[in-house]
Amino acid sequence: xxxxxxxxxxxxxxxxxxxxxxxxxxxxxxxxxxxxxxxxxxxxxxxxxxxxxxxxxxxxxxxxxxxxxxxxxxxxx
Numbered sequence: 001x002x003x004x005x006x007x008x009x010x011x012x013x014x015x016x017x018x019x020x021x022x023x024x025x026x027x028x029x030x031x032x033x034x035x036x037x038x039x040x041x042x043x044x045x046x047x048x049x050x051x052x053x054x055x056x057x058x059x060x061x062x063x064x065x066x067x068x069x070x071x072x073x074x075x076x077x
Contacts, residue, residue: 024048 007015016023030036030044 024051 027044027048031041031048033041036044
């Protein structure tokens with residue numbers, strides 16, 4: 001049974017920011033690792049670019065009101 005982890009967006013952002021430098025460093029290592037598969041390297045590069053520049057077409061337009069729902073689960077699914 002999975003247990004939902006209830007975190008506010010602010011708490012989730014804070015946790016992510018605490019680990020951002022290590023996460024970027026780990027992704028950069030994968031991008032530079034010539035023994036990694038091309039798909040793995042591209043995935044890591046894509047993540048870095050999305051964090052740095054945002055997702056193409058992912059910017060909200062002025063006046064758009066949307067709700068962001070994030071659900072984290074752990075355990076057996």
